[in-house]
Amino acid sequence: MRRITRIATVGVASAALALTATACGNKSSSDAGSDSKEAGAAIAYDIGGRGDQSFNDAAYAGLAKAETDLKIKGSAAEPSEGESDADKVQRLTELARSGNNPVIGVGFAYAPAIKKVAPKFPKTTFGIIDDSSVTGKNIANMVFNEEQGSYLAGVAAAKVTKSKTVGFIGGVETPLIKKFEAGFAQGVKETDPSVKVLSQYLTQPPNFDGFSKPDLGKAAAQGQLDKKADVVYAAAGLAGSGSIEATAQAGKWAIGVDSDQYSQKGLAAYKDQILTSVTKDVADSVYNLIKSVKDGTPQTGEVRYGLDKDGVGLADSNPAYTKMADVVAAVEKAKKDIVDGKITVKTTP
Structure with a gap:
């Protein structure tokens, strides 16, 4: 995967220009989705984008680990400044049409967009981090305590x-x-x-x-x-x-x-x-979802990470x-x- 240009502020690229790698297994641009075992994986970054030293970088770490361990190719898309839900819909649609599976929205702001896009790609698993309000048969809600x-x-x-x-x-x-x-x-x-x-x-x-x-x-x-x-x-x-x-x-x-x-x-x-x-543990939540799709048993519904499973914690570095x-x-x-x-x-x- 080609690395995404680091940014210090939001809005360095539009959704159409921010895809940094193409996924493998792109068989069709049909709204039906793609074969879950052949497609790559994609994440759409939250406000602040890659390089925030925090939330988005943790999601990227999970994608990077999946690329190495699972031998998949990944795509990532940056947010644009002052974007609307329609912009997020376009971004997620483009990622799904490119054959990526799963497609993960990093942050609760993606909830309205995933609600609109996920039903159009029933063979694609959509993940959303930090939100459990939008649900569906092909939606995994990765939430934390x-x-x-x-x-x-x-x-x-x-x-x-x-x-x-x-x-x-x-x-x-x-x-x-x-x-x-x-x-x-x-x-x-x-x-x-x-x-x-x-x-x-x-x-x-x-x-x-x-x-x-x-x-x-x-x-x-x-x-x-x-x-x-x-x-x-x-x-x-x-x-x-x-x-x-x-x-x-x-x-x-x-x-x-x-x-x-x-x-x-x-x-x-x-x-x-x-x-x-x-x-x-945003990194593991991203990795685990990607692995579940690759294994043919995609996660769906609420996937909770709490203190009992070290899903949250306090660093001692x-x-x-x-x-x-x-x-x-x-x-x-x-x-x-x-x-x-x-x-x-x-x-x-």
Whole structure:
């Protein structure tokens, strides 16, 4: 697979120009779809696109693994700035007509488009990450218990804060991102009720710049730092990189999201201040769906990834984190209590 050009902002290419590789087994452009065992696989990126060091890059990692392990060819399509649902419909249609199977929409924003496109390609499996609202016989809903991983981040934040003030930054105020906030705030408060949690969202729907503009994340983090926050957790996609930058430059602790951001090359300059990251196994969810199609038993319906199966978790790549024995112990205890049902994590703030 030819690599996709890295981007720093949304909108470097239209859907028609953003396909970066052709899939194998393209037998027909008919709406009937293609043979699931012969077709390649495709992903359509969310806001921020490839190179966000977070959500989209995790999806790409799953596709890349499938190419290597399963010997399939992949395609990928970038979002365009200010695009409509009609643009997403066109993108998914083009990917399916090119013979790709499965076709995966990275993010809940693809729900309306998949609802329209999936019935037209009954032999093609469509996957959607972070959404369970749209269903169908050929649709797999890959969803995560983000609130559980965020609870662990809250535990860690409450244990390391010295100012007794921590921050949460959400990219766009949607039900999905509120799950991150809810879990984080609960983890903080149940670990140390005296710690104050500052919460802020960068944009409101239908403005989704809060997932794609690093300057917004940087400004929000600076505002929280000015209010004495010494730990800042951002669930904001590409915008979160701005939050990490501001927090690291201030010598405070940043908590990453989706991918293990300590290990992301684009954030290497700030890695020492990335305490940990709330991870979602988006890569495996993409890989598992592709493998299921190749094996002839495609996943459909809800496929949930929670703390019990390490579908979400807390990264421990930073040596500074692993040396904090009391923090690690508190996080491990909280993880066990969640898995054992002793702690129920809220999904709304």
